[in-house]
Amino acid sequence: MSRMLRFEIQVADPEQAIAFYTNTFQWEFMKFPGPQDYWFIKTGNSDEPGIDGGLMKSPDGSTRTVNSIEVTSIDDYLTAVTSNGGTVVVPKMSMPGMGYLAYFTDPAGVLVGISQADPHA
Template identity: 40%
Template sequence: MPRVIHFEIQADDPERAVNFFKNVFGWKIDKWGPEEYWLATTGDDKEMGINGAIMRRNPMTSPTTNTIGVSSVDEYTAKIIANGGKIVMPKSVIPGII
């Protein structure tokens, strides 16, 4: 069964959000790439939960993104469309992540 494997939290001040989640929850958060994007490790991989990222808020996108791991993007794209869903962004490769 496909599971949520990654989340993205958008913030007006991402550096403030990074400090908030580090200080409150003890997350390990590291800058990733040239963009305003930080990868967040929320716990040990042996524990239940998922890791994610913090980024600058983009008013043109949804405020939260959840990534679901599937065996075939094309197969699940077809399922989404067949069940009334809408593809808002084409599939893409994320180097070093997926």
């Protein structure tokens, strides 16, 4: 069974979103190293229920929230996605020091991410 790993908020103005969620919910944002506009979000203590997330500048300017599922083999799950009527919309890509991620839509059009951790990270 694969569990929900994190959420990702995609917005046109990341700084505005960071200010809102920091001031409203006291979330902590940590910029991901590198040139992309991506921040990790800590939503609470790891010993309490809940998940952390990420914030990124939306690639197309649209606002959306995407949930990501942790999987053991991204290749196997991308095959399962397409075999069960889903569509891969962003193919497998490497995230240095983290592993791999991809995005798909389910048959109803819901956008979902999947992640495979790098066992060497």
